[in-house]
Amino acid sequence: MRLKEGLLSIVLPVFVAAAWNVPPEYGLIPSSDGRFLRNTNGRPFFWQADTAWLLFHRLNYTEAETYLSDRASKGFNVVLAVGFTQIGITSPNRNGDLPFVSKDVEQPNEPYWAYIDSIVELAWNKGIRICMVPAWGQYVHDSANNPSVLTASTAPTFGHFIGQRYPYLPKILVADTNPWWENKTAVKADYAAGGVPPTYQVVDWSPVYDALAMGIVAGEQDAIGNGTAWSPLLTIHPTNQWFSGGPLGFASAFLGDRSWLTLDSCQSGHTDFPPNPPIPWWNARRGWEPIEQMYAAGAQQGARVRPVLDNEAHYENRYNNGNGANPWWNASDVRTGSWQAVFSGAAGLTYGADAVMQFAIPGLYAPDGSGPSDDWLADLALQGSGQIQWVRRAIMDRGDAAYFQRVPAQDIIMGDAGADDKRVTAMRDSAGSWIMVYTPTGKPFSIDTASLVSACDGTQASWFNPLDGTYRTFGFVCPGPGVPSGTNSVVTFTPPVEDGHVDWTLVLELRN
Structure with missing residues (x-):
């Protein structure tokens, strides 16, 4: 041919x-x-x-x-x-x-x-x-x-x-x-x-x-x-480093105008410090950072939206x-x-x-x-x-x-979400039927529940165990139907401390 x-x-x-x-x-x-x-x-x-x-x-x-x-x-x-x-x-x-x-x-x-x-x-x-x-x-x-x-x-x-x-x-x-x-x-x-x-x-x-x-x-x-x-689903696998003044270390930063680039990707890598200054590196304890940036880039006016992935986070x-x-x-x-x-x-x-x-x-x-x-x-x-x-x-x-309706929801975290790999990270359903929050520390955290339709009335609450994939339901006092976003819709949650780990995922979902 x-x-x-x-x-x-x-x-x-x-x-x-x-x-x-x-x-x-x-x-x-x-x-x-x-x-x-x-x-x-x-x-x-x-x-x-x-x-x-x-x-x-x-x-x-x-x-x-x-x-x-x-x-x-x-x-x-x-x-x-x-x-x-x-x-x-x-x-x-x-x-x-x-x-x-x-x-x-x-x-x-x-x-x-x-x-x-x-x-x-x-x-x-x-x-x-x-x-x-x-x-x-x-x-x-x-x-x-x-x-x-x-x-x-x-x-x-x-x-x-x-x-x-x-x-x-x-x-x-x-x-x-x-x-x-x-x-x-x-x-x-x-x-x-x-x-x-x-x-x-x-x-x-x-x-x-x-x-x-x-x-x-x-x-x-x-x-x-x-x-x-x-x-074809095509991307490149960038390094976790780049040069000052040049494109950031993800695929779309280099090749975002290419029609063949159908998937965006990065490599957050294996290092939590810049070992070769002045060359900047992604921090392995902040693998969410390039993901956030690629996701946000797709939301800019005129930008092409692509799925985003971290192709190489720190290896176990x-x-x-x-x-x-x-x-x-x-x-x-x-x-x-x-x-x-x-x-x-x-x-x-x-x-x-x-x-x-x-x-x-x-x-x-x-x-x-x-x-x-x-x-x-x-x-x-x-x-x-x-x-x-x-x-x-x-x-x-x-x-x-x-x-297909899930969206990042870091804005629902009230107060200090934590830094690096201690950050509490949230996601929600854009239609308002659920909220999920991952905490790596086991410490109490507060979220604004107003994105749930009916202001969480009839919501089931559970802790999802990241070690074994099981749910543990618990009693949840809803702020009440119709409560708008603000102080009255903020709820504080304290994760369980058991099984030798501290990370949990909070799940709030509406039940018919």
């Missing part, structure tokens, strides 16, 4: 068909208001993803089945995995196959990708969609702004291959990099040396991103055929900043961050366990030292992986209509 964009015309080769044809129901699309995700049949889809970057590369089929079965049993419905991985172009997968013939990204090696086909099908049979990263970001450019094998001329061919072979799969074009970049290596070195830093050359790599996206869109259309209208069992001198993030950390992000407007959440995301295998694949574990099977059983499914349950329990 021939791919055209303006004056660009590239003849693309025909590749071998995939071993498994992806069905149309695999696809995900934005909701009618652009805020959330739904299946192609219109039903709600809450994104509960696990991070498995090296799934295709380091696990054999039996191990992949063990992994996917575990994640399916815990409610995960998306897995993030990389096709052309960060391990390198000359590194074979577990079966001994390289990704390309003669290291040429325009010549995919069929056995390598056929194995990926089998894992994509296996995951689907367990109720899990693969969100594919076609290639890691380093294959566009590295931290010193050196180009790599994916260029404006090679990316369309590789993208078309990915799109045609894997239509309907959500896709993250590149991972762990930003389109607009300075020489990060030089910035760090000059800052450490002191003095006045020089002016650095800025390189905009977005033409390569556009070429890759253009290839994917064309490839998916060729695979689907019959004139079917289809827009990873050291703070990946440094063994620091403590590691635990189940409570990742649980709190997930609730806060979703209540701030995210269309779902993404979990990660440090040894799992890299599939460290003792004696075969050494861990990268970013966490205390050297065994993916050990990290597979971490507590947090079984607990974040209850965020999804709490959202879905309200019903399909309420799923």
